[in-house]
Amino acid sequence: MFNRLNLVLFCLVYHSGNTSISVRGKNGVNVTLTCESEVNNIVHTELFSESEEIDVCQDEECSVRVFKEGNCDVVIKNLSFSDAGKYYLHVYYTNDQTELKRLIRTYHLHIHDEITVKTGEELKMSVLLSNADKVEKSSSGEWREVWKRDHGVWSNRLMDTDGNLIIKSFLDRDAGTYRVLDTEGEILITLTVTESGTESKDKLSFTDKDKTEDTEQQTKWIVPVVVCLVILAVNVISVIIWRHQHRGHTQVPVQENTEPPHIL
Template identity: 70%
Template sequence: MEEMSEKFLIRFRCLNLLLLCLVYHSGNTSKPVSGKKGGNVTLTCEHEANNIVHIDLISESGETDVCQDEECSGRVFKEGNCDVVIKNLIFSDAGKYILRIYYNNQTELERLIRTYQLHIHDEITVKIGKPLKLHVLWANADKVETNSSGEWKEVWKKGHGVWSDRMNDTDGNLTIKAFLASDAGSYRVLDSEGEILITVTITESEKQSTEKLDDTEQHKNWIVPVVVCLVILVVLIVISVIIWRRRHRGYEQGRVQENPEPPQELEEL
């Protein structure tokens, strides 16, 4: 009995993957959905009937367990009739999804299929000269592009790696060894079909500029008191010299008035 259950489970999973491949390559248009990393996204089923029996959610990594309400411990849960919410988004969530909806149509069990293309975006700031690690090179990533130069340019390709010696890729990370102002911009990850999986917008940290301004302001604040002290010192020195000269002149005049007659020895001569 257990062997039959295992065989059934294997067949069921194989059918799910086969269905996923058929949907991917059948030309069926996926509904684009987008969410911010760490946030939530809703895959709407657009089916208002209350006679839904079961729903399945399938991605490239396999079938995803869907909790029946938000109180479940998992990140994926059903909302309303058949909408599916994925919360606390991470980059590895990006990609294609198939939502299968089973519902009763009078006496028959019917099935609806909805497909989605989930795009995840994020924004980060980096200090100049610091290494930047982007954890974006997942299994479904085919290439990475950036518009930091004003137009989209490929910086990484599956099977080739990075196109610049300023970057490297290890353990699913695309790393810029030392961030420069020219590296700022958007980086997007695309799958083999050209669908955008992840977009990361990178800006230069304003903290560095603020620190420079603070240093300049502190420099100014240090210079002003020194200049004021020097001016006061010069003024005091000038005043002291003037006072000394006046006193010295008064002293000389006093001596002349005390001895107006020449010495007697000079008179006799």
């Protein structure tokens, strides 16, 4: 590991350029901070956020989260919203044994993501970073502020808790795009929120309509059949009752005796 003290051994340190680079990355994937330089004889690479120095493994074969790749690029693995913000890359290199130079790159890392939420569920957005100044929401192209650092939330349906912006019970009107801005107006996070129940509701409405139509069609032929069965049953019962009432009045024919009378 390069020791900072070794830098003092060089006679002079030259500062080479300070270019701001915008970088966009997706939540949960990797992003590369390219140094965009062909410098050789690199002695050391350092990466700083706005609040701290970040350990950078100098070997791209490392399994750590931040490592140097290629000549002087730096890779950040498995991005999270908390990674959004400014970064400063210092690349120390030399052309001979007496002169040390430093290449400086400034990055603004903007992280985006998309999520779906069911109606009525709680939506927790971990977007209230320490460098966040405000959160805006747009569903029709017009941005509206929903949270401000010095004010908090602008609606009683929202909560600001432990760095999370929470919608207590998600409604379809809460769907849209949310963006988090820093004090300079730079975008830190863009989060697109959609309602997962919208398509299902459409399908459900269509299904219910079909069921209603099917029921109406069934009613058209079931009612006549039931009426016929009732009439038939009444007729059968009437016949049975009539036979039962007239059973005692039925005349049985008398057989004629064809044998001659016996003479005593």
